Amino acid sequence: MNFEIVYEKFRQIITYVLLLAMAVVVASSTIELIYVLVIDLMSPPGFMLGLSELYELFGMFLMVIIAIELMSSVHVYL
Numbered sequence: 001m002n003f004e005i006v007y008e009k010f011r012q013i014i015t016y017v018l019l020l021a022m023a024v025v026v027a028s029s030t031i032e033l034i035y036v037l038v039i040d041l042m043s044p045p046g047f048m049l050g051l052s053e054l055y056e057l058f059g060m061f062l063m064v065i066i067a068i069e070l071m072s073s074v075h076v077y078l
Helices: 003-042 050-078
Strands: none
Touching: 003 050
């Protein structure tokens, strides 16, 4: 068996595993973002977010977007 063929298959398998792991991370991060948003909105004074909550939510939001872009980059790599 040719070493280059084995290496290419190994690289593809690792890339698919990384894509799957990133998909799990994106899904769980999105669920956590929604959970934190709902908890922050429901806590007193109600539907008012402070500056620290906004920084936290925007940071989480941007991390999810960056993870999605990373998934797209890995997908293009394939």
